Amino acid sequence: DAKTTQPPSMDCAEGRAANLPCNHSTISGNEYVYWYRQIHSQGPQYIIHGLKNNETNEMASLIITEDRKSSTLILPHATLRDTAVYYCIVRAQGDTGTASKLTFGTGTRLQVTL
Amino acid sequence: DAGVTQSPTHLIKTRGQQVTLRCSPISGHKSVSWYQQVLGQGPQFIFQYYEKEERGRGNFPDRFSARQFPNYSSELNVNALLLGDSALYLCASSLFGADTQYFGPGTRLTVL
Numbered sequence: 001d002a003k004t005t006q007p008p009s010m011d012c013a014e015g016r017a018a019n020l021p022c023n024h025s026t027i028s029g030n031e032y033v034y035w036y037r038q039i040h041s042q043g044p045q046y047i048i049h050g051l052k053n054n055e056t057n058e059m060a061s062l063i064i065t066e067d068r069k070s071s072t073l074i075l076p077h078a079t080l081r082d083t084a085v086y087y088c089i090v091r092a093q094g095d096t097g098t099a100s101k102l103t104f105g106t107g108t109r110l111q112v113t114l
Numbered sequence: 115d116a117g118v119t120q121s122p123t124h125l126i127k128t129r130g131q132q133v134t135l136r137c138s139p140i141s142g143h144k145s146v147s148w149y150q151q152v153l154g155q156g157p158q159f160i161f162q163y164y165e166k167e168e169r170g171r172g173n174f175p176d177r178f179s180a181r182q183f184p185n186y187s188s189e190l191n192v193n194a195l196l197l198g199d200s201a202l203y204l205c206a207s208s209l210f211g212a213d214t215q216y217f218g219p220g221t222r223l224t225v226l
């Protein structure tokens with residue numbers, strides 16, 4: 001799996017958009033970009049994933065650059081409950097019988113403040 | 115629908131003992147993966163099972179073993195516990211091995 005680089009920490013004011021960057025310059029053509037977050041001592045929560053097109057769901061938006069070497073996770077209106085460690089992971093998505101692990105780095109610790 | 119469930123929530127053992135952790139996947143999911151998360155680090159992959167067969171193994175000693183049952187639930191066993199095995203053990207389920215993984219709340223293991 002390709003390696004990702006994320007800033008160790010970021011701050012965001014409540015109600016503002018939180019933009020979390022991720023670099024994955026060695027990503028392969030069949031590798032997806034996944035985002036998870038982990039609130040203190042809980043299991044990681046799946047947020048969103050994408051291959052090359054921008055994606056949006058009820059939680060967040062994922063913007064992937066055209067060369068796919070970097071991406072940004074956007075939380076449009078951050079709340080205090082969004083304070084967590086956010087992990088950007090690149091991962092091949094194979095067929096039914098393929099094993100595929102998630103390789104977690106150290107992530108970005110997002111602190112949302114009043 | 116119920117998410118991934120894990121039991122027990124917390125566990126305290128002493129060095130040299132053996133422990134069994136349990137995981138029930140989301141209904142319809144046939145793959146279970148196990149991860150270990152030591153304090154201050156990201157989760158590390160231990161095993162992945164799909165259709166009751168081991169499909170992947172991380173860099174963990176043979177003291178770690180797992181199995182998946184016909185109902186797709188899974189157990190993780192750790193023998194001869196060391197202090198360094200103290201961690202949050204996470205189970206994730208997915209439709210198949212390479213699909214999106216959804217995590218349970220974890221089992222916090224403390225080895226004294």
